[in-house]
Amino acid sequence: MTRDVAIVAFAQAPLDQAPGQTETLMLLPTITDALNTVGLTRRDVDFTCSGSADYLTGGTFTFVQMLEAAGAWPPISESHVEMDGAWALYEAWVRLQHGDVDVALVFSSGRASASASLRETLTFQLDPYYLAPIGADYVSLAALQGQAVLERTGRTDKDLAQIVVQRRHDAIANPHAAVSGDVSVDELLRNDYVVEPLRTHDVGPAVDGAAAVVLVAGERARQICDRPAWIAGLDHRVDPHYPGVRDLAQSKSAALAAARAGVGNGGVEVAELCAVCTPEELVLTEALGLGDAVTINPSGGALVANPVMVTGLVRIGEAFRQVHDHGRQRVLGHASSGPCLQQNLVCVLEARD
Amino acid sequence: MTDPVQFMSHHTAVEYSLPEPSRLGVHFAVQLGRGKIIGHRCPQCAKVYVPPRGYCPLCVVETTDADEVSIADRGTITTFSVITPLQYPGQQETEDYVQATLLLDGSDTTLMVTGLEGIAIADVRTGLRVEAVWAPDGERGAAAVGVRGMGLGDAVKGWRPTGEPDLPREQLAEHVL
Amino acid sequence: MAERCAVVGVGMTKMSKCRDDVSMAGLVREAAMRALEDAEMTWADVQAVVIGTAPDIFEGVMMPELYLADALGATGKPIMRVHTAGSVGGSTAVVATHLIESQVHERVLTVAFEKQSEGDTNFAFSSGRSGGVGAGGYFAPHIRAYIERSGAPAYVGPMVAVKDRKNALKNPYAHLRIPDITIEMVMESPFVWDPIHRLESCPTSDGACAMVLTNEAGASRATKPPAWVHGTAVRTELGWFPGRDPVNPKGGQDCAADVYRQAGVTDPRADFDVVECYVPFSWYEPMWMENLGFADVGDGWKLTESGATSMDGDIPVNCSGGVLSSNPIGASGMLRFAEAAQQVRGLAGDHQIADARRALGHAYGGAAQYFSMWVVAAEKP
Numbered sequence: 001m002t003r004d005v006a007i008v009a010f011a012q013a014p015l016d017q018a019p020g021q022t023e024t025l026m027l028l029p030t031i032t033d034a035l036n037t038v039g040l041t042r043r044d045v046d047f048t049c050s051g052s053a054d055y056l057t058g059g060t061f062t063f064v065q066m067l068e069a070a071g072a073w074p075p076i077s078e079s080h081v082e083m084d085g086a087w088a089l090y091e092a093w094v095r096l097q098h099g100d101v102d103v104a105l106v107f108s109s110g111r112a113s114a115s116a117s118l119r120e121t122l123t124f125q126l127d128p129y130y131l132a133p134i135g136a137d138y139v140s141l142a143a144l145q146g147q148a149v150l151e152r153t154g155r156t157d158k159d160l161a162q163i164v165v166q167r168r169h170d171a172i173a174n175p176h177a178a179v180s181g182d183v184s185v186d187e188l189l190r191n192d193y194v195v196e197p198l199r200t201h202d203v204g205p206a207v208d209g210a211a212a213v214v215l216v217a218g219e220r221a222r223q224i225c226d227r228p229a230w231i232a233g234l235d236h237r238v239d240p241h242y243p244g245v246r247d248l249a250q251s252k253s254a255a256l257a258a259a260r261a262g263v264g265n266g267g268v269e270v271a272e273l274c275a276v277c278t279p280e281e282l283v284l285t286e287a288l289g290l291g292d293a294v295t296i297n298p299s300g301g302a303l304v305a306n307p308v309m310v311t312g313l314v315r316i317g318e319a320f321r322q323v324h325d326h327g328r329q330r331v332l333g334h335a336s337s338g339p340c341l342q343q344n345l346v347c348v349l350e351a352r353d
Numbered sequence: 354m355t356d357p358v359q360f361m362s363h364h365t366a367v368e369y370s371l372p373e374p375s376r377l378g379v380h381f382a383v384q385l386g387r388g389k390i391i392g393h394r395c396p397q398c399a400k401v402y403v404p405p406r407g408y409c410p411l412c413v414v415e416t417t418d419a420d421e422v423s424i425a426d427r428g429t430i431t432t433f434s435v436i437t438p439l440q441y442p443g444q445q446e447t448e449d450y451v452q453a454t455l456l457l458d459g460s461d462t463t464l465m466v467t468g469l470e471g472i473a474i475a476d477v478r479t480g481l482r483v484e485a486v487w488a489p490d491g492e493r494g495a496a497a498v499g500v501r502g503m504g505l506g507d508a509v510k511g512w513r514p515t516g517e518p519d520l521p522r523e524q525l526a527e528h529v530l
Numbered sequence: 531m532a533e534r535c536a537v538v539g540v541g542m543t544k545m546s547k548c549r550d551d552v553s554m555a556g557l558v559r560e561a562a563m564r565a566l567e568d569a570e571m572t573w574a575d576v577q578a579v580v581i582g583t584a585p586d587i588f589e590g591v592m593m594p595e596l597y598l599a600d601a602l603g604a605t606g607k608p609i610m611r612v613h614t615a616g617s618v619g620g621s622t623a624v625v626a627t628h629l630i631e632s633q634v635h636e637r638v639l640t641v642a643f644e645k646q647s648e649g650d651t652n653f654a655f656s657s658g659r660s661g662g663v664g665a666g667g668y669f670a671p672h673i674r675a676y677i678e679r680s681g682a683p684a685y686v687g688p689m690v691a692v693k694d695r696k697n698a699l700k701n702p703y704a705h706l707r708i709p710d711i712t713i714e715m716v717m718e719s720p721f722v723w724d725p726i727h728r729l730e731s732c733p734t735s736d737g738a739c740a741m742v743l744t745n746e747a748g749a750s751r752a753t754k755p756p757a758w759v760h761g762t763a764v765r766t767e768l769g770w771f772p773g774r775d776p777v778n779p780k781g782g783q784d785c786a787a788d789v790y791r792q793a794g795v796t797d798p799r800a801d802f803d804v805v806e807c808y809v810p811f812s813w814y815e816p817m818w819m820e821n822l823g824f825a826d827v828g829d830g831w832k833l834t835e836s837g838a839t840s841m842d843g844d845i846p847v848n849c850s851g852g853v854l855s856s857n858p859i860g861a862s863g864m865l866r867f868a869e870a871a872q873q874v875r876g877l878a879g880d881h882q883i884a885d886a887r888r889a890l891g892h893a894y895g896g897a898a899q900y901f902s903m904w905v906v907a908a909e910k911p
Contacts, residue, residue: 002633018376019373019375020372020373020374020375022372022407025375025408028408028413028415053593054586054587055592058367058369060585060587060654060655061585063613064615064769064899067899068406068408068413068768069413071413072410072768073767073768073771074767075779075780075781075785076765076766076767078766079614079621079764080612081612082586082593082611082612083593083595087610090610091625094625094632097628098628099532115367115369116369117367120367121367121592122592124365124586124592125592125593125597126596126597128590128591128597129361129553132363132591235608236610237606237607238596238606238607239605239606240599240605241596252606337593338593338596339596342596342599343609365590400771400772401772402772410768411771411772432672432674433671434670435721435723435724437721437724439722441653442653443653452667452671454671461773462772522678
C-alpha cells in the first residue's frame with residue numbers, strides 16, 4: 001500500500017556564479033529557495049537525502065562539506081548516495097513510505113568544471129580490469145550506442161542534429177541552459193566530430209550545478225502547495241555493465257523501469273529525459289514507449305546543460321514544473337547513470353485536482 | 354598455455370583544477386598580507402568564524418563584508434596530537450610534529466595549526482597561550498592560504514608561547530575541536 | 531503501518547590486508563553468495579540490491595555499483611549505492627530495511643565492501659596533499675580530550691585493544707590475529723598519533739559483508755532463526771562548529787535515543803545482551819559506552835576496566851573482534867549490524883554469547899558525525 005507523496009518545490013542554482021564560488025555556497029541558497037517557495041524552513045524537514053560524486057572534484061568525502069548547506073545542527077536524520085540526486089529522491093520517497101514522517105529534502109550538486117576532462121574522469125566508472133584500461137570514455141561509448149541506433153533505425157546525423165535544433169530552441173526560455181538559440185541543421189552539421197557519429201553539438205555541455213527538491217507526503221502537500229505533482233510511479237532498473245553484452249540500440253532497463261512506474265497507465269504528455277548525448281533520446285523515446293504526441297524535453301534537456309550528478313534530479317524537477325507551472329496532468333522525469341544508459345530511473349508525476 | 358593473470362598494474366592519472374579563490378578568500382589573504390586576521394560574525398547567532406566562509410553553518414545564512422570583525426593574532430591551544438607522519442605517496446613530512454587546535458582570541462571557531470616553535474613537543478599542553486610568528490612583510494604569500502580554507506597559509510610561519518599563564522581547562526570546554 | 535523486517539541470511543568474507551585471490555567483483559560475490567546460501571535463496575529470489583562502500587578513491591572505481599551490478603545479479607533489478615563515510619555499512623543496511631518495511635520489496639540483498647589494498651588509504655584520506663594526518667590523526671585530539679576529562683587510567687585503551695584482538699581469535703573471518711597480545715605489548719608499541727599507540731589502531735583491510743533481508747512472510751519460511759529488526763535510525767551532525775563536542779556527539783546520543791524508543795529499550799546495559807559497536811581506535815569503546823547510554827558521562831572507561839565489556843562480562847562488546855581487528859572501511863558498519871544479527875540468531879559460532887536475545891549494531895563515520903544504528907532481536911517486534 002503506497003503512501004501518496006508529492007513534489008511540492010524545486011529550485012536550481014543559477015548557471016552564473018561568482019568566481020571561486022564554493023559548492024556549498026552554490027547549494028545553500030538553492031535549498032533555501034526550494035523550502036521558501038512552500039513556506040518551509042530547514043527545521044521542518046524530517047529526512048534529508050543528497051547525491052554527489054567525489055570523483056568530479058577529486059576530493060574524498062566532499063559530500064560532508066555540503067552538510068553546511070543542509071543545516072545539520074541540531075543533528076538531522078540524513079543519508080547520502082554517491083549517485084545522481086534522482087536516486088537520493090528515490091531513497092527519500094522510500095523513507096516517507098514508512099508513515100512516521102512527512103517532509104523530505106532532496107538535493108544534489110556537482111562541479112564538473114573541476115575535472116580537466118570529464119571524459120577521463122568518467123572512465124573511472126568502468127570495470128577497472130576490462131573497460132577502464134582501454135580508455136573507453138562516456139562519449140566514445142555513447143558514439144558506439146549512436147552507431148547502433150542509427151543503423152537500426154535508418155536515421156542519420158541529420159536526425160540527431162534536428163533534435164538539437166529543437167532542444168536549443170526550447171532552451172531559449174530556460175535560464176539554466178548553457179547553450180540555447182535558433183540554429184539550423186546545416187549549421188550544426190558543419191561542427192567537428194567528437195567521436196563519430198557524434199559531433200560537438202550531440203554532447204550536452206557539462207556544467208557545475210546544484211538543485212533541491214522538496215517531497216511531502218499526504219494531505220500536508222495540499223496544505224502548502226497549490227498544485228503538487230504526485231508521484232504516481234517511481235522505479236529504477238539496471239542493465240549489465242558491459243556494453244558488449246547489450247543491444248545498445250535499446251534499453252531494457254529503461255523499458256522495465258517505465259513499465260514498473262506505470263508510464264503506460266494513461267501515458268504522459270511530457271517527458272524530461274536524461275539524455276546527455278543525442279542518440280540516447282532515440283533509445284529512451286522508444287524504450288519508454290513515447291509516441292509523437294509526447295513533448296520531449298521542453299527545458300532543452302541535458303543536451304543544453306549537463307550538471308553532472310544533478311542532471312537526473314533536474315529532469316524530475318523540470319517535470320514537476322510542467323505540472324505545477326504549466327498545468328500538465330501527467331508527465332515523467334527520467335534519470336540515467338553509467339555507460340550507454342546502463343541504469344535508468346523513471347518518475348511519473350501527476351496532478352490530482 | 355600462459356599462467357592465469359593475478360595482478361595487473363593499472364596506473365591512472367586524472368587531472369583536476371583547484372578552485373580559484375573566492376572574492377572573500379582573496380580578501381582574507383590580502384588582510385593576512387597586511388598582518389591582519391579577520392573573521393565574520395554571524396548576524397543571527399553572533400558566532401565568529403575564522404577564516405570567514407561567507408556563511409554560518411549553524412544558522413545557514415550567508416555572511417558579508419558587513420559582518421567582518423578583527424581577530425587577535427594570539428590564542429589558546431585547546432587540544433593537540435603528536436603526529437608521526439604516515440608515508441603515503443605525496444607525503445613530504447618525515448619528522449614527528451604537533452598538530453594543535455588553536456582558538457584565537459575573539460574567534461568562536463578553531464584553527465588546525467602546525468609549526469609550534471620555541472617549545473619542546475613534550476611541553477605542548479591544552480591551555481597553552483601562543484601568538485603568531487608572522488612571515489616578514491612582503492613575504493606573506495597569499496597563494497598558499499589553505500585551499501580547504503582552514504589555515505592561515507604561509508603568512509604566519511609558526512606559533513610561539515606568549516609566556517602568559519595557561520588558560521584553565523574550564524574556559525575551553527566549548528572548544529575541544 | 532510498517533511491515534516487519536528480518537535478517538535471514540548473513541555472509542562475510544575472510545578479511546585480510548590484501549585479498550589478492552579475488553577481484554572486487556569476486557570479493558562482493560563471496561559475501562553475497564554466503565548470505566544467499568545462509569538464507570537458502572538464489573540470486574533469482576533477490577528483488578533489489580543495496581550496496582555500500584566508502585570513498586571510491588580507495589579502490590579507484592567511481593560509482594562501483596555500475597561495475598558490480600553483474601556480479602551481484604542485479605540485471606533487471608534496482609541497485610543503489612549508499613555512501614555516508616565510515617557509517618556507510620550501517621546506513622546501507624538501514625536503507626535496505628526501509629525497502630522491506632515500506633513494502634516496496636520483499637527480499638533485498640544488501641552488501642558492503644572495501645578493497646583497500648587496491649589503493650592507498652592514507653593518500654585518500656589526505657586528498658592527495660602532503661601533511662594529511664589520516665583518520666587517527668584527526669581523532670587523536672578527541673581521545674586526548676576524553677582521557678583528560680574522564681581521568682581514565684592510560685591502560686584502559688590498551689585493555690580494549692587486547693580484548694578485541696583476543697575475541698578476534700574466535701572469529702575465523704577476522705583480519706588481525708595476535709594471539710600473544712598483552713597490555714604491555716600495546717603500550718610499548720610506538721605512538722602513531724599520540725596518544726594512540728599503533729596497536730590501539732584498526733588495520734586496513736579488504737573485506738565484504740552481505741545480508742538478505744525479508745518481510746514477515748519470508749522470515750516465517752526461513753529454516754534458521756531470523757534476526758528481527760526492532761528499530762533503525764540514522765543521524766548526522768555538522769563536523770565542525772563553535773561549541774561542538776566531538777567527544778560525546780549529540781548526533782550519536784540522538785540516534786541512540788531514536789532507535790531505543792522504537793525498540794522499547796530504556797536501560798541499554800540491562801536490555802541488551804551484546805553490542806557490536808564501531809571502535810576503530812581503542813578509546814572509542816569507553817567513549818561510545820557513554821554516548822550510547824551504557825554508562826554515565828565520565829564512567830565509560832569503568833565498564834572496560836571492570837571487565838563488563840568482555841565476553842564473560844554483563845555487556846559484551848565486539849565479540850567479533852570489531853573494527854580494531856578488521857576494518858574494510860565500507861563494510862565495517864555492516865559487519866557490526868550483521869554480527870549483532872548473528873548473535874540473536876545464535877549463529878555467531880565461537881564468539882557467540884549464550885542466550886543473546888537482543889543486540890545493538892552501531893556504526894559511525896566522518897568527523898564522528900554520521901551515525902547509523904539498529905536493534906535486532908530473536909523475538910518478533
